[in-house]
Amino acid sequence: MKYVDEFRDIGLVRNLSVKIRKITTGEWNLMEICGGQTHSIMRYGLEEFLPDKIRLVHGPGCPVCVTPLEIIDKAIRIAGRPDVIFTSFGDMLRVPGSERDLMSVKAGGGDVRILYSPLDALRIAEENPDRNVVFFAIGFETTAPANAMAVKEARRRGLKNFSILGSHVLVPPAMEAILSSGENRIQGFLAAGHVCTVMGYEEYIPIAEKYRVPIVVTGFEPVDILKGIYQLVVQLEEGRCGVENAYGRVVTRQGNPAARQLLSEVFEVADMKWRGIGTIPRSGFRLAAEYTGFDAEKIFDVGDIIQQESPLCIAGQVLQGLKKPADCTAFGRECRPEHPLGAPMVSSEGVCAAYYRFKVPN
Amino acid sequence: MRRIIGLKFQTKSSKPFPMNLELNCPIPISEYPVITMAHGSGGKLSHQLIEKMFRPVFSSRELDAGHDGAILSPGEGELAFTTDSFVVKPIFFPGGNIGDLAVNGTVNDLACCGARPEYLSVGMILEEGLPMKDLWKIVLSMKEAADRAGVRIVTGDTKVVDHGSGDLIFINTSGIGRVREGVRIDPSSCRPGDVVILSGFIGDHGVAIMSAREGLRFETGIESDTAPINGLVDAILDASKEISVLRDPTRGGVATTLNEISRSSGVGMVLDENSIPVRPGVRGACEVLGLDPLYIANEGKLLVILPEKETGKVLEAMRNHPLGSDATIIGRLTADHPNIVRMTTTIGSSRIIDMLTGEQLPRIC
Numbered sequence: 152m153k154y155v156d157e158f159r160d161i162g163l164v165r166n167l168s169v170k171i172r173k174i175t176t177g178e179w180n181l182m183e184i185c186g187g188q189t190h191s192i193m194r195y196g197l198e199e200f201l202p203d204k205i206r207l208v209h210g211p212g213c214p215v216c217v218t219p220l221e222i223i224d225k226a227i228r229i230a231g232r233p234d235v236i237f238t239s240f241g242d243m244l245r246v247p248g249s250e251r252d253l254m255s256v257k258a259g260g261g262d263v264r265i266l267y268s269p270l271d272a273l274r275i276a277e278e279n280p281d282r283n284v285v286f287f288a289i290g291f292e293t294t295a296p297a298n299a300m301a302v303k304e305a306r307r308r309g310l311k312n313f314s315i316l317g318s319h320v321l322v323p324p325a326m327e328a329i330l331s332s333g334e335n336r337i338q339g340f341l342a343a344g345h346v347c348t349v350m351g352y353e354e355y356i357p358i359a360e361k362y363r364v365p366i367v368v369t370g371f372e373p374v375d376i377l378k379g380i381y382q383l384v385v386q387l388e389e390g391r392c393g394v395e396n397a398y399g400r401v402v403t404r405q406g407n408p409a410a411r412q413l414l415s416e417v418f419e420v421a422d423m424k425w426r427g428i429g430t431i432p433r434s435g436f437r438l439a440a441e442y443t444g445f446d447a448e449k450i451f452d453v454g455d456i457i458q459q460e461s462p463l464c465i466a467g468q469v470l471q472g473l474k475k476p477a478d479c480t481a482f483g484r485e486c487r488p489e490h491p492l493g494a495p496m497v498s499s500e501g502v503c504a505a506y507y508r509f510k511v512p513n
Numbered sequence: 514m515r516r517i518i519g520l521k522f523q524t525k526s527s528k529p530f531p532m533n534l535e536l537n538c539p540i541p542i543s544e545y546p547v548i549t550m551a552h553g554s555g556g557k558l559s560h561q562l563i564e565k566m567f568r569p570v571f572s573s574r575e576l577d578a579g580h581d582g583a584i585l586s587p588g589e590g591e592l593a594f595t596t597d598s599f600v601v602k603p604i605f606f607p608g609g610n611i612g613d614l615a616v617n618g619t620v621n622d623l624a625c626c627g628a629r630p631e632y633l634s635v636g637m638i639l640e641e642g643l644p645m646k647d648l649w650k651i652v653l654s655m656k657e658a659a660d661r662a663g664v665r666i667v668t669g670d671t672k673v674v675d676h677g678s679g680d681l682i683f684i685n686t687s688g689i690g691r692v693r694e695g696v697r698i699d700p701s702s703c704r705p706g707d708v709v710i711l712s713g714f715i716g717d718h719g720v721a722i723m724s725a726r727e728g729l730r731f732e733t734g735i736e737s738d739t740a741p742i743n744g745l746v747d748a749i750l751d752a753s754k755e756i757s758v759l760r761d762p763t764r765g766g767v768a769t770t771l772n773e774i775s776r777s778s779g780v781g782m783v784l785d786e787n788s789i790p791v792r793p794g795v796r797g798a799c800e801v802l803g804l805d806p807l808y809i810a811n812e813g814k815l816l817v818i819l820p821e822k823e824t825g826k827v828l829e830a831m832r833n834h835p836l837g838s839d840a841t842i843i844g845r846l847t848a849d850h851p852n853i854v855r856m857t858t859t860i861g862s863s864r865i866i867d868m869l870t871g872e873q874l875p876r877i878c
Contacts, residue, residue, distance in 0.1 A: 152796055164860045196862030267802075373860050488867075499803065509864040511855055 154400075158372030159195075167377035168200035171384055178204045179387050180336045181380060182329070182472050184322055185343030186213030186500025187371050193505035195373045205384065208336070208472035209505075211325050211428065212343050214290040215242045215498035216470060219424040221458040222318045223248040226287055229316060229451045230256045230263050236279060238272045239287035241265045242498045247491055249458050269301035269315075276305070276313040285447045288315040293345045295319045295436055296410035299417035302438065302445050314447040317438065320423055322346050323354050324434035329471055330362040337472060339383040341369040341376070344398040349414075351406030355394045363392045370398040417442055426494055427460060427467030466493035469502055476503040483507060538649035539565040548643040553673025566649065567669060570656045571635070575667035583667035585632060590694060593628035595619060596687040604647070604681055607721045608736030611684055612651035614812060616658035617741045618763070619688040621813075624743035625759040627698040627750065628690030630662060635669040635686055640679035651682065662741035664688065695754045700818075702757045703778035705848040708824045712745060712815040712831060713839040714738070715767055716795040719809030724798065731801075735794045740813030745836045749817060752830035758818035761811070765869040768807040770816055771844075771854050772868040784844035784856040784866065808869045818846065 157163075183189060189209045192198065198207060211217055227248050230237035237253070244253040244263065257263040262282075266272060269286050276284035288298040298315060305313040322343060329335055342355055347368045355366045365386035369379030379397045386393060396402055414436070423435025438446050448454060460467070464481070468474040476482050476495070486492040488504050495501035499508075540561060551558040568576060575583040599615040616633065623630040635655065639648065659666055721737040746759060758778075762770040767789070775782045791799075791806045799806050813836060819827060824842065831837030844856075854866040 152793055152800070155796075155800060159859050161860045194864060195858050195860055196864050199862045200860075508867045511850070511863050511865050512853075 158374040160374060163374045164200060164377060167374065167381055171381050172202045174388055175202045175204050175384055176388060179338050179384060180206050180208055181339045181341065181383055182208045182210045182337045183341040184210040184212040186498065188341060188369065188376060189502050190500050190505050191371050191373065191376055193509035197373060197376055200377060209502040210472060211425065211470040212291065212322065213495065213498050213500040214294065215246055216494040216501045217320055217425045218289045218318045219426045220249055220460055221456050224456050224458055225448060225453040226253060226316055227251065227256055228453055228456065229285055229447060230261045234283055236262045236264060236275055236282050236284045238264045238266045238275065238284060243287055243289065246494050246497050269298050273301060273305055273310060273313060276310050280312060283312050286315045288317045291320055291322060291346055292349045296349060296413050299413045302417050302442055303413065305445060314445045314450050316447040319418065319436035320425060321434050323358060324431050326358055328431045330364060334473055339364060339387055340366045341379045341383065342366050344368060344370040344402055347402040347406065349407050349410045351404050352394055352396060352402065353404060359392050359394050365392045366394045368396040368398050368402050370401065427470050464493035466495050469495055476506040538646055540645050545645055547645060548639045548641055548648065548673060550641055550673055550675060553671060566652055570652050571666040573665040573667055575665065591692040593623050593626035593690045593692050595622040596685065597622060598683065598685045600683050601722065602680060603725050606725045606737055609739040610651055610654050611682060612654035613658035614739050615684040615686045616655050616662065617739050617812060619686040620662040620664055620741040620743055621761045623688050623690035624746040625761055626692065627696035627759065628692045630664045630688055630690040630743050632667045632689045633659060633664050633686050635666055635684065637671045638679055638683040639671065639673045640681050641673060641676040643681045658741065662743055693750055696750055698756060698759050700758050700774050700778040703780050703818055703846055705780055705846050706821055707757060707818050707846040708821050708842055709844040710817040710828060710840055711767065711789065711843045712837045714790045714792050715811055715814060716791060716806035716809035718812040720795045720798045733794045733798050735792065738811055738813035740836055742813060742815050742836055745815060745831065745834045748830045748834045749827055752826045753819065753823040755823050756817060756819050760816045762814055762816055763812060764810050766808040766810060767816065768866045769869045774818065775854050776852050779851050781847040781850035782844055782854040783847055784854065786856050786858050788841055788843045790839050790841060807866060
């Protein structure tokens with residue numbers, strides 16, 4: 152398949168592996184931000200192609216995993232209402248709330264539907280004028296434009312029975328939170344290619360300068376990821392800390408101006424809670440003032456729900472790269488994909504699920 | 514309170530209906546365009562449904578005898594008996610419908626027991642409002658599938674539930690087959706070094722269903738692989754009786770089926786990703802939806818596990834059969850890593866292939 156097979160080519164993979172081994176002298180802790188990259192690293196066993204001195208630390212870039220517990224609980228309350236059709240991406244249905252998940256709401260008679268695009272929710276709203284259609288709008292900068300488009304389009308069509316329950320998070324503030332933590336060990340970042348497709352990569356330049364850390368915009372196939380790692384290691388070995396783009400076939404410096412314009416029209420930057428990490432200043436989007444009529448939290452009055460994480464799940468430390476999934480006593484025992492205790496075990500992009508599903512035991 | 518009204522297919526009848534599958538629906542659609550509760554009442558409309566549609570189409574010696582159940586002559590040897598219920602949505606999809614799926618599914622389960630399928634029962638639960646022309650199409654497909662597989666529909670039952678209590682149509686089929694002499698399909702006979710053969714391209718059925726599913730519609734041109742594999746199994750067992758496992762990798766796909774075999778036989782397994790046949794359309798759909806073809810359902814494929822020395826003649830026999838022309842070796846059983854299925858990836862690394870957890874859901878970014 153074009154644009155896929157070339158980037159899974161065994162010859163190119165081996166070639167990059169040899170080049171990385173050749174230049175590596177120091178010990179480097181590198182973080183891939185995006186859950187899609189974590190998934191690829193595990194699925195293709197990419198650590199087998201790296202020298203022992205390079206340690207990959209898996210970042211917080213799985214949108215399912217970082218959506219806070221209280222948003223899940225709010226979703227569960229709204230989805231249980233008889234006047235609501237609750238629509239969501241599939242992954243969110245199995246994320247455990249404090250007592251149950253959306254799948255059990257569905258099993259209990261709630262009208263919960265899996266969609267592939269938020270625009271489908273508008274069609275459902277038009278077909279069901281007597282019901283309230285709510286879309287569970289979560290995600291990073293990658294999914295936010297489609298959600299913004301749905302809201303804008305709903306206003307254009309004059310839909311009064313459509314709203315979103317939003318939890319949009321942003322990558323750069325999370326990187327800064329990790330870098331400014333006293334426990335930080337990350338020396339280089341593979342930036343998430345799809346996020347940069349939308350946002351470009353100019354916003355990473357001040358981060359690289361401030362924290363003296365190289366950042367390489369990286370794709371998702373094995374060759375892409377190894378190329379990103381290679382460019383990071385070259386910079387680290389030479390003592391440089393620039394922002395480079397190793398995903399040039401998709402990402403430009405400016406990103407997608409139309410998508411960015413849409414985001415700035417529909418959303419505004421706000422403090423945001425991250426599951427397992429806590430509140431990070433200016434790390435998410437909320438609906439801009441003129442679109443708050445589409446905010447399901449306000450319409451259904453669920454602002455009273457506040458939840459704290461279970462202290463047993465170490466997902467927060469895993470998501471910040473401080474611990475690996477296998478460091479958790481519940482990993483593979485009480486916590487498995489069919490019975491997740493924490494969100495990273497739910498999504499295919501969750502680091503715990505990726506370890507559980509793909510990593511061959513020694 | 515849910516109303517369930519039912520009737521048996523078998524009713525006393527004078528003579529068989531002259532069969533012609535090209536006929537239009539025998540129920541006057543202008544009068545009854547959809548199934549009504551009266552079609553399950555046991556009265557005149559029920560009688561009409563059975564006498565004009567089910568019995569003449571499914572006609573067999575046993576069914577035509579008009580008893581409450583079929584009288585069968587067991588003969589010598591062991592019998593295999595299986596049952597399966599079909600609730601697929603949508604009921605019509607590229608390459609098939611719930612009717613041929615229901616026949617092929619039970620035929621294939623019997624074939625994988627090493628049996629030759631002989632008799633089927635058909636239980637239908639119809640929802641009030643099911644278009645009569647759709648029921649007619651489904652019934653004709655079942656007949657065609659049964660004829661293709663060489664099985665006879667010998668007994669049946671119909672119930673009608675009120676609107677909202679079903680999803681147009683559910684079908685249960687049960688089947689009886691005769692186990693071939695000298696054949697013992699038993700996963701516990703698997704040994705390290707045995708070879709895993711796959712009969713052809715994977716994921717066609719699941720992708721065909723998804724491409725037609727509400728809310729997830731996309732165009733692929735991929736058709737379901739629904740087919741009766743008993744002929745292919747016959748060809749295999751003609752070539753060798755030393756077969757440890759025959760399985761059709763339906764729900765959960767090849768990955769889940771191989772995990773089940775690995776766990777029940779206590780051996781390890783290593784697959785070679787490069788050797789697993791996946792059509793470009795299925796690969797493309799899976800890439801876009803974030804799914805793995807190894808976990809996607811098939812309805813006309815076969816996994817065979819057998820000692821290496823039998824491989825040559827069995828592969829040849831499979832490749833000479835139309836449903837096995839793309840048969841290929843995809844892996845081997847190992848003594849190390851018992852109960853675990855591993856795969857050598859396209860880039861030469863190794864990873865686990867776990868069982869499917871939950872439903873494979875589209876990823877979000």
